[in-house]
Amino acid sequence: MPYVDIESSKEKSGILIKPLNIDDRLDFIVAAHHETFRLTFLSDIEDEFLENELTRTRADSVSDNNSVVGAFIENEIVGHAVLETRSRKVDEQFGWIHFYYVAPQFRRHGVGLKLVSYSTEYFKALGMKEYCLRTGEHNESTIAFYLSAGFYRVPEGDETGLNGVKELMMSFDI
Numbered sequence: 001m002p003y004v005d006i007e008s009s010k011e012k013s014g015i016l017i018k019p020l021n022i023d024d025r026l027d028f029i030v031a032a033h034h035e036t037f038r039l040t041f042l043s044d045i046e047d048e049f050l051e052n053e054l055t056r057t058r059a060d061s062v063s064d065n066n067s068v069v070g071a072f073i074e075n076e077i078v079g080h081a082v083l084e085t086r087s088r089k090v091d092e093q094f095g096w097i098h099f100y101y102v103a104p105q106f107r108r109h110g111v112g113l114k115l116v117s118y119s120t121e122y123f124k125a126l127g128m129k130e131y132c133l134r135t136g137e138h139n140e141s142t143i144a145f146y147l148s149a150g151f152y153r154v155p156e157g158d159e160t161g162l163n164g165v166k167e168l169m170m171s172f173d174i
């Protein structure tokens with residue numbers, strides 16, 4: 001399990017990134033999935049899809065407590081991230097961002113950048129050189145965020161997802 005210095009990520013911003021049991025903040029997590037799904041796939045998330053997402057996140061938490069985190073300001077949850085490890089070949093692992101989310105009223109205050117910094121520390125501690133994600137082609141503000149945070153486009157990794165939406169692959173070099 002990688003060591004991540006949670007206290008040092010607090011800094012002066014008052015934003016604390018720490019491991020999260022999603023069942024303690026389930027309303028927030030469910031709302032996050034509803035909004036993110038709609039922004040990505042332009043339709044409402046189905047119950048079965050949502051349940052699968054929650055099951056996957058719970059499993060990620062069990063395999064590594066530090067891979068499922070919340071962003072907190074004065075004990076209020078304001079953001080969420082789910083980090084995973086993937087392999088290209090047996091000996092080549094890289095990081096994968098399964099989920100990034102910041103509550104609407106807390107956007108543009110640097111919470112998203114804190115989640116990215118946390119991810120960099122997390123994957124670096126695992127010895128990885130890169131982490132990636134996919135985001136929906138219509139989610140323009142999120143694409144702007146990723147480019148601003150230091151991600152770059154990897155068009156060969158694009159995929160067609162639900163509802164025929166093109167999911168754009170982006171990568172971050174550690």
Ligand SMILES: CC(C)(COP(=O)(O)OP(=O)(O)OC[C@H]1O[C@@H](n2cnc3c(N)ncnc32)[C@H](O)[C@@H]1OP(=O)(O)O)[C@@H](O)C(=O)NCCC(=O)NCCS
Pocket residue numbers: 035036039100101102103106107108109110111112113114134135136139140141142144145146148149
């Ligand atoms: C994407 C998201 C996580 C960004 O979180 P955030 O806390 O608002 O991001 P930050 O405040 O750290 O933004 C950092 C920089 O990114 C860029 N950025 C962020 N949001 C932007 C927007 N809506 N439009 C253009 N640029 C944006 C800006 O350069 C910003 O710096 P600035 O505010 O000083 O101009 C948040 O908007 C979100 O949760 N969106 C909905 C869910 C979602 O789509 N998740 C990703 C699924 S793949």
